[in-house]
Amino acid sequence: MTKRGLCAVVLAVLLVALPAAGQQPYYAGKTIEIIVPFAPGGGSDIDARFFAPFLEKYVPGNPRVLVRNMPGGGSILGANFFAENARADGTQLLVTSGSTMIPYILGVPQVRYDPAKWELIKVNGVGGVLYVSPRTGVRRPEDLARPAERLVYGGISATGLDLVTLLLFEVLGLDVRVVMGFEGRGPARLAFERGETNIDYQTTPAYLSQVVPLVREGKAVPVLSMGFVNEKGVMVRDPSAPDLPSAYEAYQVLFKRKPDGLLRWKAYQSMVAAAFTFQKAMWAPGGTPPEALQALRSAIDRMKLDPQFREQGRQVLEGYEVLRGDTAKAAVLRATRVTLDVKKYITDLLRSKYQVRL
């Protein structure tokens, strides 16, 4: 091609492209579909539906944002669908939860997704609080070693978020009778209130609304928080329950030393990071155009300044910060990559103590 021809082509491209880029934002007239791999009404669904109107408001071009529930296989089905079929043009996003990440980390054979291949838009976390019945005589973490009656815990299934609690029991060396089979954390909490179990955990939002009134009435005693993993990979206190010692501190009180380096501690901390600290993540498929990612991520930054977002988010996000995807991606992916010995420790524990075949 001649030099002049090249110039003409460049000029033509610029003429066509520039006005389009200048006047029309990437998302103008488009519809964004947020895929939630859980049934309506669950935590991830509430999270997605909370973000949807703010994305409409702050993504340039004001796209329509719809939430689409694709439950099945404990979120594996929807995440697989996203991994295999999603349009990589920024119009299909996925929300994942801790229970999407646990099977990925454990290498469950049905999992056909790999978050490392996706682009992270935002992530926000949640904490958990462990509390006991006053009958146990436990007031502080050090009492956990000598409860007045056998500890009984009600869980959903060993391969879900309960795995984190089970690992915590291992770390602290507690002798707990674990009863699996509840439909959810709500019914498990009812069993605690009825006195059928005497040790329970709730995510911090549920703890603050449902359990704090019980604490005031003297029917429950908070012991510790599951902890929060900061961006340096260090466990700190739960920002929403700053008065409670974290599991890290509890270990030190009980055993008079730091848990760092212990295999079971490594397993616990990485699961806390993957399942709690980075619980609600929103992803775009790999290969999504940079301008789309930029529009979505800067919308996250801008909505955080919106007083309405802060007001409504106080309850939904419960004081946990929403992190922009590009800054948090490394930490999130680090949390999903556990070393082989940790993985083996977890699968051995599940097999020997909880009859789980993986």
Place this chain on the structure above:
Amino acid sequence: MTEAVRAAVELFVNPSRLGMLAVGSGVGLLIGMLPGMGGIVAAAILLPFMLKLEPAAALAMVTGALAVVHTSDTITSVLIGAPGSAAAVPTMMEGHPMARRGEAARALAAAYLSSLVGGLIGALGLTLSIPIARPLVLSFGSPELFMLTVLGVSFAGSLLGKQPVKGLSAGLLGLLLGTVGPAPAAAEVRFAFGQVYLTDGIDLALVALGLFGVAEVVSLMARGGAVAQRTELGHGWWEGVRDVWRHRWLVLRGALIGMWAGVLPAIGATAGTLMAYGHAVATSRDRSRFGKGDVRGIIAPEAANNAVEAGDLVPTLLFGVPGGAPSAMILGALLAYGILPGPRIVTQHLDLIYTVVWSFALANVFGAGVMFAASPLLARLTSVPFHRIAPPIVLAMVLAAYQETQHFGDLVALVALGVVGYALKVTGWPRGPLLIGFVLSNPLERYYFLTVRLHPDPVDWLLRPGVMVIGLLVVAPFAWSAVRWVRARSQGAAPVARQPAGPATVATAAVLAVFAYAWWESRGFLPDAALMPVSVAAAGTVLTALQLVRELGGYGGPVEEEDELAAQDGGAGRRVRRAAGYLLSLVVYVAATYFLGLRWASALWSLWMLRAVARLGWPGSVAYTAAMVLGLELLASVLGVHLPRGRLGL
């Protein structure tokens, strides 16, 4: 109580709240009319608007919608035999035969009136029980909840039909179907056959749509003509009103059963409605009309299904434990307003609770009132040749099925369940016990294991007063039936006519094969995952083997189709062959959807149906189909309903 009055006054004098309530119930009525779509879709549609309103108006709107979705789902249940939701199945089982007799107006009027009264009783019950609801709910421990699920299953006992062995086996088949998916008490996924789709179990809405909806629509198409086989249609409306008055105590009992099923965890909305139905059958002296259009079988469950929704608000608001997906979505919306359900809500937001209660009551009056007035008009639909209205109905069912998980498996499951449902229908297998078994299978197993694990000493839980009282309720009807059976026997039983083994025997053999296979397969499960399927499949194998032997010997008893009018038409064999053809066409339809997407597949199937079966002219068929596809697009764009796309990207 003063709070309750104040909330009511504020609701009634505030035009914006009243307006939002009307908008909400309008949306609820419209969504409820579409078979298979209910509270979840309505809540999803209203949620974005809710966040723009003040809390009380938003709550009025969404409560209004949820209060009436079960009111309008009666239409398709009665007129077409396609249950609008799983909870509408009893209404369909009794109301549809009435519609076929030309009594659609009577059935609808009775249904709406009992719906209305049931909803009001539920709202009243809520008002009275909110101060004491918390300790009351907490007094039900796992053993009591387990016994309640047993009680629920025992209600199937009154729905066994003329052949108790088949009825029992059908109930067991339902229990077995309910074990598909994750075991509640052990880390094992059962009967998934390597399909990720099945690892969460089979969806209740699909079971109702397939076993009942598809089966009924296919059977209507095979029969041809209009739904109603008699011409006089206008009468009966007033008759329905009188029916409700005559059975007013049944309305009350149905509403109370529904309300408690909603308040207590473990049972669930559908089971509550089915229990009310079972109760109506169990307490009637003359049971011969049930299943053939007995109005009592409409009144009790309709009174229950609105009260269930009211009762469900108790655990949602007071404990933050929603009983169903719609209330879970309300919970999420409340969070955004800074309203936290839980113990504190009674002290901090009591006015809002009563706003919800009164909105619920008012929406009931509004919704049922509108539908009640419209029922004579709606009843006329039953005189239209069914082939002409079949395409939009089938399309609506396919669309509703796809909204469950939005995977192609939904459509496969729908048609597969439809084939099974039709086969069971024509071979005299009662599907009522099957549905009860399916609905309660998971809670039964779950609460059994929770009970024995939380209370390792059996004496400790078996002697709890609540357990013994519910246990007595379970045993009493059976003891009574046994007494009656012995008495009847001493008077000499009627001789049984010999029946040659026919196509029904093939169905019995197939059910036996399913049980036997499940037994064999479940031996390999973890012990705590195997207990339920092994015991169910073993009992089922023995019972169906017994039935098979009797049928082969010619003593299986007559095959009674659930519909008495069918027997008048001599060409039963021809009808079944036609139905098989239509079922095959649905298989082709779904396969075409896989490649072409829903739009084109539906258009082609509808054109074929209208041209080749309904014998409409080309212009009419094309215009009708085009209007239908346009309606589909409208649903997709306005309601955000998702349409399955084909492999070819259409």
